Amino acid sequence: MRVKKPTLIITFATTTQAMAVEKFCGDNQLPGRIIPVPREITAGCGLSWKAAPEDKEQLATALEGSGLGYEEMYIIEI
């Protein structure tokens, strides 16, 4: 069995918002990558940003300063 571990997941309202954040994080050397939204958060589909829990504050500060926005931040076991 795959071992689950705490993970930071950031969700978005649209694919466009996810792409904007991916570009922003890439341009600013911020950690993480795009993954499908885990079912623990929503049974719908869509893209989310996955990073380590310890990156939460850095990402929250950067994204709020960017004006790009996001829906929610979660730390879940996946």
Added chain:
Amino acid sequence: MIYLDNAATTLRKPQCVIDAVVQAMNSMGNAGRGAHSNSLSASRVVYDTRCKVAKLFGCKRPDHVVFTCNSTEALNIALNGIFEPGDHVITTDLEHNSVLRPLYRLEKEGVIALDFVPADKQGRPNYASFEGLIRENTRAIVCTHASNLTGNMIDIARVGKIAHNHGLLFVVDASQTAGAVPIDMEAMDIDILCFTGHKGLMAPQGTGGLCIREGVEIRPFKVGGSGVHSYDREQPSPYPTRLEAGTLNSHGIAGLSASLDYVNQIGVEAIRSHENALMRRFYDGVSKINGITVYGDFDSERTAVVTLNIWDEDSSMISDVLFEDYEISTRPGAHCAPRMHEALGTTEQGAVRFSFSWFNTEEEVDAAIRAVAELAE
């Protein structure tokens, strides 16, 4: 063959556009439908293209750039999504059917009342009429940036100022100008800009869109797959997802992305200058030939279009002879612009339109002038 029907579609596309479409068709999945590398590569190209479109047209928010398959779809989304019963709308005699028919249908359904800014015999709009037609219930001014028939341009910044001074929405059809004439939504007070990719932008057919000013609300014309919030019964409300139900033409959008790079590399002003020089050369050559009637205003800002008739000959026959005997492609007939033909007095004869692109040459223009001169003898 000499292709002078670029106002219908630019035949010759930059090689980088063709290469981008081929590459996309070999690699791209469905944008926004999964997180594997093929899907993400499509999503990234689409997002990158939104940013380029927003920059070119001065749209403040890339997520307010909505992709459609052409201007007609963009205009239908805009015009069917902003009006309420009882609204009054002002448009012009210069419009193409892509503006006229959605508005006529809304008028027939009893949703809107419609008034037209008239054009004179040279196809020029009467600017004083815009203000004169405004009523208490006027909601929007909808107008083209340039007539597809005469090439006359409307002073969009002037009309945009009138619209905003009266609190009206300003919707612009940029089918004839996007990529070939500078457009700045902010400076021109444009609320919704509808554009196509396959004309001045030299992108593939099946590309286009609308750019929406922040705060302007458009109800979705179509609803369906969005890639997000799949269990909601309603279309998600954030732009661009609100107006983009279904799979996008990402392969075409990859071509549009490359064409935007191409246009930016040359510069819209440089493209315009080249196309206008060809248009002027052709106009100077044909306008002095006995028996030629040229339509439109050549003393004001215009696009690279020259529309004419030879004596009282049927425009369709002239266009056919130009192709059969001279291998010159032109467009005869009504050009989907019925009110413009009524203003010019050419509803029976139609007219032959010559339209020039970045890839046309002076030699091609001179050959076309010689052909017209021979046919007029």
